[in-house]
Amino acid sequence: KSPTLLQQSLRQWHPLYDFAQRHGIDHCVLLRFNELQFALGLYGLSDLSFTVSGIFPHPFVREEVSGDSPVDWLEAYLGHQRRRFSLRWAIRNPFITNVFLLNDSKSARALNETLDPERKRFSTIPDPVFPKAGLGELPSEGVRSRYAFDENRQLFLLSGVLSRRKGVLSALRATMSLNRDAQQQMALLVAGRPSSEIRSELEKVVDDVKTNHAVQVRANFRFLSDPEFEQAFKESDVVLTPYLRSKGSSGILGHAARNRTPVLGPKDGLIGELIEEYGLGETVEAADVSDVAAGIRTYLQGRSAPSMEGMKRYVQERTISAFTSTLLS
Secondary structure, three states, X not given: OOOOHHHHHHHHHHHHHHHXXXXXXXXXXXXXXXXXXXXXXXXXXXXXXXXXXXXXXXXXXXXXXXXXXXXXXXXXHHHXXXXXXXXXXXXXXXXXXXXXXXXXXXXXXXXXXXXXXXXXXXEEEOOOXXXXXXOOOOOOOOHHHHOOOOOOXXXXXXXXXXXXXXXXXXXHHHHHOOOHHHHOOEEEEEEEEEOOOOHHHHHHHHHHHHHHOOOEXXXXXXXXXXXXXXXXXXXXXXXXXXXXXXXXXXXHHHHHHHOOOOEEEEOOHHHHHHHHHHOOEEEEOOXXXXXXXHHHHXXXXXXXXXXXXXXXXXXXXXXXXXXXXXXXX
């Protein structure tokens, strides 16, 4: 039987608590605040000997409750309320000093107004963009050569965890809806580990694109090594990030901006705001396959003008130093 969320939370809390007590720790920084919410709320009335701060990576503030059926809507609504209750339950703990949201000052303000109007413990922290140094030597063979892509095609990249909510299937189906001339201008590298829920479906869609369409698509269903990952971003023309129902930050934006590679992402949510604010690329209605296809055509036709200066500024504002100094201040 799988442990409940409360049991999981307590299993992580008890070793932390024991370590802090044993070593006289004054303050604990939690890199994943979400996972300890239940325990923090349970210990909210205890006289802790240390204070706590942490990063809340996936705030529910930007979520829209929706569903294709009444049952789906109710399930989404109950999930939203559960996440809201969990955070309200945790924040009652007076020993919590700060809760940081990655790149999201708007959600931090909203949570301060609704859940913590007196102490205002929610604030933003930059989602760090890690430097290229220390990644090791890049592969001697280029991406186009290794995957046998035509040199005259624009190379699009889908990478990271390949899941339904990342819009991977939508992006592939968008390429299938392009006319043949557009398909003949496009190459697509799908590189990452598929989630178990979509692996078989993803393999079938990739095979369909290969067999029945003029897009050159290659799949490498594993996590790339750091040098391979870096090279893929460096040598691609566009990074596809048409995330569905993803309202938080994404490290993919940092990788793309550091390599000055434009992205195609969702209009809504934090990712859409960041793309627009910094000129990181184009935004589309990610749930609409035809709009994702239109965004791809924008790049194929050379009608997109991402901001190189905006990408540079995005990286400069999100250094590891800026992240750590905020976290530890």
